[in-house]
Amino acid sequence: MLHFCENSEQFKIGNRSLVSIYKEMVDTGLLEDEEDNFVVYSEQQVIENVNAYRTAFSKFGTDQRNLFGLSYAMKANYNTNLLKLLINSGVDHVTTVSGNELKIAEKFSEKLNGFVFNGTGKKLSELRKAQRVSKVTGKPVYINIDSEFDYDRIKLAIEDYENVKIMIRYNPDVTQMPNIHPYVATALANSKFGMNRTSCVAILKKMVDEGVKCSGIHTHLGSTISEISLFEQAVAAIKLLLGDCEEIGVDLHNFVVNIGGGLGIDYKRWIKNNVDEAPRTTYCTVEDLVEATSPLVALAKTNQMKLIFEPGRSLVGNTAVLCAKVIGTKQSSSGKHFLVSDISMNECIRPCLYSAYHHVAILSANRQNSPTNNFDVVGPVCESADFVGKSIPLSLTMDLQPSPVLIGVFDVGAYCGSMASNYNLRLRPIELMVSMDGKLDVIGQKESLTNVLSRFE
Numbered sequence: 001m002l003h004f005c006e007n008s009e010q011f012k013i014g015n016r017s018l019v020s021i022y023k024e025m026v027d028t029g030l031l032e033d034e035e036d037n038f039v040v041y042s043e044q045q046v047i048e049n050v051n052a053y054r055t056a057f058s059k060f061g062t063d064q065r066n067l068f069g070l071s072y073a074m075k076a077n078y079n080t081n082l083l084k085l086l087i088n089s090g091v092d093h094v095t096t097v098s099g100n101e102l103k104i105a106e107k108f109s110e111k112l113n114g115f116v117f118n119g120t121g122k123k124l125s126e127l128r129k130a131q132r133v134s135k136v137t138g139k140p141v142y143i144n145i146d147s148e149f150d151y152d153r154i155k156l157a158i159e160d161y162e163n164v165k166i167m168i169r170y171n172p173d174v175t176q177m178p179n180i181h182p183y184v185a186t187a188l189a190n191s192k193f194g195m196n197r198t199s200c201v202a203i204l205k206k207m208v209d210e211g212v213k214c215s216g217i218h219t220h221l222g223s224t225i226s227e228i229s230l231f232e233q234a235v236a237a238i239k240l241l242l243g244d245c246e247e248i249g250v251d252l253h254n255f256v257v258n259i260g261g262g263l264g265i266d267y268k269r270w271i272k273n274n275v276d277e278a279p280r281t282t283y284c285t286v287e288d289l290v291e292a293t294s295p296l297v298a299l300a301k302t303n304q305m306k307l308i309f310e311p312g313r314s315l316v317g318n319t320a321v322l323c324a325k326v327i328g329t330k331q332s333s334s335g336k337h338f339l340v341s342d343i344s345m346n347e348c349i350r351p352c353l354y355s356a357y358h359h360v361a362i363l364s365a366n367r368q369n370s371p372t373n374n375f376d377v378v379g380p381v382c383e384s385a386d387f388v389g390k391s392i393p394l395s396l397t398m399d400l401q402p403s404p405v406l407i408g409v410f411d412v413g414a415y416c417g418s419m420a421s422n423y424n425l426r427l428r429p430i431e432l433m434v435s436m437d438g439k440l441d442v443i444g445q446k447e448s449l450t451n452v453l454s455r456f457e
């Protein structure tokens with residue numbers, strides 16, 4: 001959990017200030033170069049995020065373990081130490097979108113109740129991998145049919161449906177997705193994902209005719225959703241499709257309704273007194289999301305159905321901060337201020353990919369009596385798109401010597417590390433976790449140049 005201590009002006013994870021973590025890393029040689037960037041996670045925050053789902057489920061009675069599943073969408077962050085912690089904390093399924101993700105998830109099968117495999121273009125080899133995982137682990141692998149051709153390919157690759165469960169990916173064609181960047185909306189009429197109700201019904205009929213069992217419905221609206229009405233619309237749409245299923249003769253006993261994640265986190269909650277970037281007031285919570293599915297609960301209980309949520313961002317997004325020493329500041333001829341550090345689009349691509357906001361703050365002292373200027377916070381990558389923040393008001397003196405000035409980019413637990421690249425031959429950073437007792441554990445080594453170059457040998 002990242003705390004901002006107003007009195008001491010320190011950012012802390014548990015009882016460890018980020019500055020003390022940086023100093024320990026420099027002193028112990030964990031940080032190869034003291035200007036290197038690094039990522040720090042909070043174990044406590046990960047556990048709290050999983051508990052938030054479990055607590056919300058428990059409102060539906062003691063049989064919630066049978067009624068609800070929690071499937072972590074590992075595309076958000078595939079750090080295997082994080083994955084292990086999530087599973088030990090109560091995540092019971094893993095959602096995957098590639099054969100390689102399935103391969104990693106398989107390693108944790110003992111503690112899981114099953115896997116979900118999604119994708120608009122699943123290769124035959126990946127479908128066969130799903131078949132193997134279901135056989136070796138004895139746990140269900142739910143494969144979502146994304147299109148007519150996907151259904152044909154699933155039939156081609158899958159020989160044994162004992163533990164491979166086929167679901168249908170329903171795109172409810174939500175007409176508007178307010179406050180959501182089009183690149184992370186997946187349930188609009190022109191989104192590439194899933195099928196509309198008519199196409200789903202056509203496939204469901206085909207499945208009945210061909211004797212292929214449909215085991216569930218999947219839907220995923222998009223990511224960074226803050227309005228509960230969108231989930232309510234999805235649930236209403238799923239109810240209609242469940243009605244279609246009954247009419248067609250699909251057996252709903254032990255059926256699964258799989259609701260893809262999408263719950264946003266409030267990236268702007270750190271902002272105080274900034275008119276241009278005011279924090280939003282309406283942010284639906286995990287509880288709201290679980291509550292939104294209540295119209296399905298009675299039907300689910302009658303048919304021993306399972307409601308599987310598959311969040312990514314809301315489980316891990318707020319668990320990590322990306323830090324580095326400020327390398328320097330400069331001003332353009334037009335007066336624009338730049339803050340340059342080792343944090344770049346390599347490690348945090350969301351701002352330049354879809355104008356996402358990540359909060360940036362100076363973590364260390366050196367702020368007293370410093371003037372506040374609006375900085376573009378940029379990295380060393382040779383692209384003008386290389387920024388993690390635009391016009392961020394920061395109090396910083398231009399004289400950066402002798403004490404190190406640290407900056408942090410917050411909420412980088414989701415879609416930062418997993419989208420990181422080696423562009424400009426930059427190496428992925430070391431990742432650490434502050435444990436519940438304040439210890440610093442390395443959970444991801446800094447990448448080596450030898451590893452990156454090994455594929456060219």
Ligand SMILES: Cc1ncc(COP(=O)(O)O)c(C=O)c1O
Nearest residue numbers: 073220223260261262311312313
């Ligand atoms: C099919 C599917 N399920 C779950 C997720 C997780 O979404 P989020 O990280 O927004 O919770 C995604 C991500 O876009 C997805 O594509």
